[in-house]
Amino acid sequence: MNEIVKNELQKLLERNPSLSSIQESIESSFHLLLTTIQNGNKILICGNGGSASDADHIVGELMKSFKKKRPLEAQLKESLERVDGEKGTYLSTHLQDTITAINLTQHTALTTAFANDVDPALSYAQQVLGYGEAGDLLWAISTSGNAKNVLYASIVAKAKGLKVLGMTGKSGGELKQYCDTILCAPEKETYLIQELHLPMYHYLCSMLEETLW
Numbered sequence: 001m002n003e004i005v006k007n008e009l010q011k012l013l014e015r016n017p018s019l020s021s022i023q024e025s026i027e028s029s030f031h032l033l034l035t036t037i038q039n040g041n042k043i044l045i046c047g048n049g050g051s052a053s054d055a056d057h058i059v060g061e062l063m064k065s066f067k068k069k070r071p072l073e074a075q076l077k078e079s080l081e082r083v084d085g086e087k088g089t090y091l092s093t094h095l096q097d098t099i100t101a102i103n104l105t106q107h108t109a110l111t112t113a114f115a116n117d118v119d120p121a122l123s124y125a126q127q128v129l130g131y132g133e134a135g136d137l138l139w140a141i142s143t144s145g146n147a148k149n150v151l152y153a154s155i156v157a158k159a160k161g162l163k164v165l166g167m168t169g170k171s172g173g174e175l176k177q178y179c180d181t182i183l184c185a186p187e188k189e190t191y192l193i194q195e196l197h198l199p200m201y202h203y204l205c206s207m208l209e210e211t212l213w
Helices: 003-015 017-038 050-063 074-083 085-094 108-117 120-131 148-159 174-178 190-212
Strands: 043-046 101-103 137-141 163-168 181-184
Touching: 003 017, 003 190, 017 043, 017 137, 017 163, 017 181, 017 190, 043 050, 043 120, 043 148, 050 101, 050 137, 050 190, 074 085, 108 120, 120 148, 137 148, 148 163, 148 174, 163 174, 163 190, 174 181
Parallel strands: 043 101, 043 137, 137 163, 163 181
Antiparallel strands: none
């Protein structure tokens, strides 16, 4: 971890002292995410209820600029401008480089069709089967650690060679057995767990951007 990443982690822990108990897990989660991205792989994210909103929030921070400018690579800019000089120039100066992330909660037609035809608990697992490739990462969010659809998705992820980053509550639930690393917010009530999830994923997204750009 570079000095900025370390300093920002200390600020996170100062703002949220209870997270000091899982500092090592935060550090390992950052390294797992960074390695996934640097290897050219993508991130799949899922959760239910408030955790589904968190999944959407995380994708928003990864797929566009969070705090820093993310200029496109020169080769892509040149390619855009070769396709169409005027429009390509506009695209090359306004588009932002991205971290590839897919929120599995947002594909309404697919998930409702699969839920109706097969089993609603398998909708995330079906998407991991379709989108996931060895080296990708599943960011699995469940405050209890026992959400059946998240567990099934994690099992498929491991079977296909994906890494699994869990984000859950104090106990970790069943989810922890499938995770390469897990962020167990040290609370038991759902809303308190979610209150700690947000600063953690804001830190992770911000520091990924800081490191990559």
